[in-house]
Amino acid sequence: MDLKARRSARLERNRAKKSKHFNTSEDTAMIEIRFHGRGGQGAVTSAELIALAAIEQGRYAQSMPSFGPERRGAPVQAYLRVSEEEIRVRAEVTHPDIVVVLDDGLLNIMDVTAGLKPGGLVVINTHQNESDVRGTMKYKGRLATVDALKIALETLKVPITNTTMIGALLKASNLVPLDSLIPQIKHRFNPKLAERNIEALKKAFEETKVSG
């Protein structure tokens, strides 16, 4: 069996595996999100800004990086939980409701959908069209795609897609209102950079395509 076939067989097996994991989102109305990116792209900032926006609304949220020494360019993860109740789980997100991928190159080296809950959502930064992405991932569920890199390069002039991908995520889910991110972005960046990030956020929100 060649590598590719072996990989897709493994993916199918993983998906078929009956999860012992508690369905936390059903029990407590908690949404769990896993961000995949590379060091420097801003996965940690994405998770954090949404957490801060949700907390500001009076809700509960928790964001954390995949712990450890981070290296620019190396695959990293960040985790986010948003809930109407106090969050007690203090561990990485292994069974996400939503997966956000800041770099579609990661699709070739890992299974970003590992542990994704049934009915889950994947949001991907990619210049490829939807069916090509689905082909690479062997994924049939809900999918949101956006060329976040293009938007980031146009508006921010740097290949950092954190705020852009927040726009994409909020198009595909109603986690927090888009406007709730604006004060958080203004707080995080200097005025000029904040303005560009808000533009990137809104542009991604408009351009994101959701299917499945």
Add this chain to the structure above:
Amino acid sequence: MGKREGLEVSLAVAEAVKLARADVIAAYPITPQTHIVEKLSEMVAEGELDAESITVESEHSALSACLGSAAAGARTFTATSGQGLELMHEVVYIASSMRLPIVMAEANRALSAPLSVWGDHSDVMAVRDTGWVQIFCESGQDAFDLTLWAFRAAEDKRVLFPVMVNLDGFHLTHVVEPIIIEDQAAVDAYLPPNDFPVPLDPRKPVNMGTFAPPHIYSEIKKSQEVAFQGTRPVLRELLDDFAKHFGRKYNFVETYKADDAETLILTMGSYSQTASVAVDELRAKGRKVGQVRIRLWRPFPFDELRAAVRNAKRLVILDRAIASGTSSPVATEVRSALYNEEKRSKIASIVAGLGGRDILPEQFVEIIERGEKIADEGQKEPFEMYGVRG
């Protein structure tokens, strides 16, 4: 009134130190504690905090600098983690035996080798018997509150011992979550200025930590230990006092659904929250399971622990550290606390969550169920490691 904010837990600890109006901060950066002292340095540089931030060349020097400043009567803070705490080791004893009210944030981290920056309780267990008051946080709110409390407790004239606030590396230090940050007026009303009774002062010379030949050393050690063991009622009172000021009550030993529980899972630190989800899951299935969490680790809360576990048939104790060549630290302590009791729970000692490894709620269910089996059959080995390959 305090303000509820989303904040990284490390930054909340720095806020607490600022609100406490610390005079001196001497620390050396080490992961996962770095954000705490980084933020404090920034606050000092920006003029938000009127304190001396002493940059030192090692953790040994950091705590040595703290000895001097605390002895001079300055409100003194340091933070460290893992290897850093071990490098401080000899000075850790000196701080407590000189009765210096230093506050330390300890971002709990595994010890080398192999090198691990991730969290467990190995580091604090190596200094558990050094005469510091040691308290554990379970959440970001705990870390903010107990840092404030630590200054109040350390500086109380009936205590005068250094206080170590333990917060799990990464699982607390690097998490952004909602935390109520109290305002300056409320903190000022809670925390009076440090009034160290015998400060170093050239006009009124005093000796500290001097030479003790055999005819006096034992007496001095006895007086230190009598004083340390005697801090429990005061620490209890000071936790009540914190609740009066801020409405959040902390106890030496916390319980959750423990009253009618036949099996209790005993935890310490931030994994306690995750474990409580497993307790709920088992309760939903009609199982009589509850939880006991040790918050005050030193001086050990014998009375509260005995009261909390009195009616349980089985006690499943989670340790996030190995005590090489013997049983694991928390289990050893609990066994010794219960040995003279007429009615004793059967104990299962389980080690997990080393070097930052997560324990998920469903894994806590497995730990509890495995622990029940071990307790019923009688544990043959000093402890069992959960979820480890090989």
